[in-house]
Amino acid sequence: xxxxxxxxxxxNPFSGKNGLNRVKDRIFTGVVWSLGVLIIAFxxxxxxxxxxxGLPKLTWDFIFGLPSEIxxxxxxxxxxxxxxxxxxxxxxxxxxxxxxxxxxxAEFAPDNKLIGFVRICVEGLASVPSIIFGLFGIALFVEYxxxxxxxxxxxxxxxxxxxxVLTRVTEESIRAVPKELKSASFALGGTHLQTxxxxxxxxxxxxxxxxxxxxxxxxFGESAVIIxxxxxxxxxxxxxxxLFSPGATLAVHLWYVQSEAIVGDAQEIAxxxxxxxxxxVLLINLLFRIxxxxxxxxxxxx
Amino acid sequence: xxxxxxxxxxxxxxxxxxxxxxAGSSKPFDRRSRLFFTNRLFRYICIAAAGFVCLxxxxxxxxxxxxxxxxxxxxSLADFFLSAEWNPENEQYGALIFLFGTFAxxxxxxxxxxxxxxxxxxxxxxxxxxWLKNMLRPVLDLLVGIPSVVYGYLGLTVLIPLIRNVxxxxxxxxxxxxxxxxxxxxxxxxxxxxxDAISAVPSKFSDASYALGATRFQTVWRVxxxxxxxxIMYAVILGMARAIGETMAVVMVIGNTPQLAxxxxxxxxxxxxxxxxxxxxxxxxxxxxxxxxxxxxxxxxISLIMIVAIRWLQRKGAGA
Numbered sequence: 001x002x003x004x005x006x007x008x009x010x011x012n013p014f015s016g017k018n019g020l021n022r023v024k025d026r027i028f029t030g031v032v033w034s035l036g037v038l039i040i041a042f043x044x045x046x047x048x049x050x051x052x053x054g055l056p057k058l059t060w061d062f063i064f065g066l067p068s069e070i071x072x073x074x075x076x077x078x079x080x081x082x083x084x085x086x087x088x089x090x091x092x093x094x095x096x097x098x099x100x101x102x103x104x105x106a107e108f109a110p111d112n113k114l115i116g117f118v119r120i121c122v123e124g125l126a127s128v129p130s131i132i133f134g135l136f137g138i139a140l141f142v143e144y145x146x147x148x149x150x151x152x153x154x155x156x157x158x159x160x161x162x163x164x165v166l167t168r169v170t171e172e173s174i175r176a177v178p179k180e181l182k183s184a185s186f187a188l189g190g191t192h193l194q195t196x197x198x199x200x201x202x203x204x205x206x207x208x209x210x211x212x213x214x215x216x217x218x219x220f221g222e223s224a225v226i227i228x229x230x231x232x233x234x235x236x237x238x239x240x241x242x243l244f245s246p247g248a249t250l251a252v253h254l255w256y257v258q259s260e261a262i263v264g265d266a267q268e269i270a271x272x273x274x275x276x277x278x279x280x281v282l283l284i285n286l287l288f289r290i291x292x293x294x295x296x297x298x299x300x301x302x
Numbered sequence: 303x304x305x306x307x308x309x310x311x312x313x314x315x316x317x318x319x320x321x322x323x324x325a326g327s328s329k330p331f332d333r334r335s336r337l338f339f340t341n342r343l344f345r346y347i348c349i350a351a352a353g354f355v356c357l358x359x360x361x362x363x364x365x366x367x368x369x370x371x372x373x374x375x376x377x378s379l380a381d382f383f384l385s386a387e388w389n390p391e392n393e394q395y396g397a398l399i400f401l402f403g404t405f406a407x408x409x410x411x412x413x414x415x416x417x418x419x420x421x422x423x424x425x426x427x428x429x430x431x432x433w434l435k436n437m438l439r440p441v442l443d444l445l446v447g448i449p450s451v452v453y454g455y456l457g458l459t460v461l462i463p464l465i466r467n468v469x470x471x472x473x474x475x476x477x478x479x480x481x482x483x484x485x486x487x488x489x490x491x492x493x494x495x496x497x498d499a500i501s502a503v504p505s506k507f508s509d510a511s512y513a514l515g516a517t518r519f520q521t522v523w524r525v526x527x528x529x530x531x532x533x534i535m536y537a538v539i540l541g542m543a544r545a546i547g548e549t550m551a552v553v554m555v556i557g558n559t560p561q562l563a564x565x566x567x568x569x570x571x572x573x574x575x576x577x578x579x580x581x582x583x584x585x586x587x588x589x590x591x592x593x594x595x596x597x598x599x600x601x602x603x604i605s606l607i608m609i610v611a612i613r614w615l616q617r618k619g620a621g622a
Contacts, residue, residue, distance in 0.1 A: 025517035036425030040438060043445060050452060100351035108345055120613065121356040127605045129547025131574050135598045136362045139369060143586050160358050167355055193341045214447060221449020224549035224578055251451045255550060258455055274455050281447050
């Protein structure tokens with residue numbers, strides 16, 4: 001529609017007066033289009049660069065192999081396992097807590113000063129730089145509980161990082177559920193708990209799962225927290241599920257290999273590790289959305 | 303409210319079914335009290351969870367403050383904030399270099415990032431046809447999720463050699479490299495939120511502007527951007543918070559040398575990078591460590607101030 005107006009104005013007899021404006025508009029259009037296209041291409045280029053450098057060289061030996069300090073040909077097995085393991089533990093801790101807090105803020109909380117303060121706390125916590133959670137983790141686990149740099153410490157610190165985001169996502173998704181659904185459930189005699197569990201949560205599941213994906217992707221790639229609380233080394237064994245062994249993740253390993261390691265093929269390991277990292281993050285973001293997408297199609301049809 | 307509906311139903315039920323049935327079986331009462339109990343329990347669990355979130359923030363604040371403030375038992379306030387001598391081996395803990403580095407880096411990042419993000423936002427919300435819009439927005443959302451280490455890695459392997467070639471300087475790492483990497487990191491966030499803000503401006507505003515004979519440039523510049531001002535401010539502050547707190551991407555490209563950055567290409571250090579590089583080498587009960595915690599506390603305070611600013615902006619936006 002705007003296009004039509006645009007071309008009409010060019011033949012408009014009055015338009016001669018604002019020739020300068022038209023020139024400005026042309027320049028503006030040109031700049032925005034070219035920069036827009038350029039940056040979008042640049043972004044795709046970046047993604048391509050990461051994946052294309054590393055993905056073709058991937059082998060199973062690399063993915064499941066043990067990292068080596070001195071010899072070439074080290075793998076990323078334990079670090080990749082740690083990544084998933086720490087992610088899993090942190091989600092197990094943070095999802096129930098975050099969702100419960102979100103449900104409270106959306107459903108139970110009265111509208112007063114105290115709750116306003118709680119909201120500021122949640123938002124404040126969400127904006128705390130991740131390194132602060134690392135420092136907190138050191139003070140709590142290394143100093144206070146004296147368990148050293150462990151998977152457990154890393155996972156709990158990471159859970160604290162996830163918590164506020166999950167709280168906010170849950171609250172917003174539940175608030176977005178139409179009021180009719182809630183009223184209908186109450187009208188059928190449902191208690192508040194039943195209403196939340198059977199009407200509000202299923203209806204807001206889409207938003208919540210999207211939020212969980214975002215959080216999981218972020219937690220998977222998080223490195224500052226892990227370096228400080230779980231260390232830069234692994235126990236050196238595959239399938240080590242002990243909560244108290246050092247737990248460098250893939251993201252940490254990428255940094256370590258790139259800036260501290262002395263192995264000869266550091267460059268290649270870094271390329272492949274980066275590709276795996278990006279690939280998994282993209283997968284987390286895409287894979288979880290497929291059931292949602294199917295779900296929304298199903299509900300739309302019925 | 304729920305309790306009252308239950309008691310209201312009770313007499314009606316007994317009138318219809320006869321009190322004999324109700325008295326004969328204790329089931330309805332059990333069920334009712336059980337429901338009542340689980341409802342209460344659930345509520346308390348939720349309250350406890352919300353309290354826990356607050357507790358974590360307060361605990362972090364307290365812990366960082368208590369540990370950080372111990373620095374001042376060794377050195378004076380002025381020494382910490384105004385001295386540029388960071389020599390922990392010689393008991394010199396001046397944080398000016400890192401404070402300056404953080405502010406300079408953030409300012410430089412915003413300087414590059416904000417205009418580019420705004421152009422992307424305008425591009426996405428005004429210029430692009432809907433089908434392309436629906437394709438590009440998810441891609442930008444995906445980019446937000448790319449780990450910061452990967453950006454740092456790209457900066458180290460692609461950007462720094464490039465800077466070295468273009469400028470001919472020896473090292474390449476420094477404020478410029480860090481600012482460029484941060485720009486690429488923050489860009490998707492800032493442009494997507496600004497894009498949402500511009501898209502949320504009612505279309506009657508721009509229609510009216512076009513109807514008055516304004517060009518597209520005039521409409522965007524004088525109508526749509528001013529109307530979306532508070533949303534754009536929100537995006538910028540959010541990007542700023544991320545730039546200040548970002549650690550790993552910066553560590554990999556800034557050079558990690560405690561010297562004052564008087565040139566864009568000089569290796570320097572910021573608060574976050576200094577903390578992460580040194581924290582694992584120092585004993586907990588040392589002034590060195592306390593100074594690092596104090597730097598963390600400063601970061602925390604800066605980010606909390608930004609949150610207050612965002613809330614203030616939102617309230618202003620809602621009020622207007």
